[in-house]
Amino acid sequence: MVLTLVLALHVVFGANGWVVFRQRRAEIDSLQREVNSLELQNQQFTDQIKALKTDKTAIEKEAREQLHYARPGEVVYVSPPPVNPQKPATNSARK
Secondary structure: OHHHHHHHHHHHHOOOOHHHHHHHHHHHHHHHHHHHHHHHHHHHHHHHHHHHHHOHHHHHHHHHHHHOOOOOOOOOOOOOOOOOOOOOOOHHHHO
C-alpha cells in the first residue's frame, strides 16, 4: 500500500513526472508558436527581397518612402520630427 502511494507520488511529482511533462509540453507549444511566427516573418522578408530585385514598382515604392524621391513635377512634403520638451532634472526646478 505504501509502496503504491510512493510510486504514484513519484509518477506525478518526480523529476520526469506528470507535472514536469505538462510544463515541458506548454514550453514546447509556446516555442512552436514562436517558430511559426518567425517563419511567416521570414517568408514576408523573402518576398520583399525578391520584389525589390525584380519588380520596378516595388523598387519605386521603396525609393519614394525611404529616400523621399519624387517624380519630376511632384512635391514631397516631409514633416519635421516631433520636438520633445526637456523635463526638469529635479523637483525643485519644476516649482
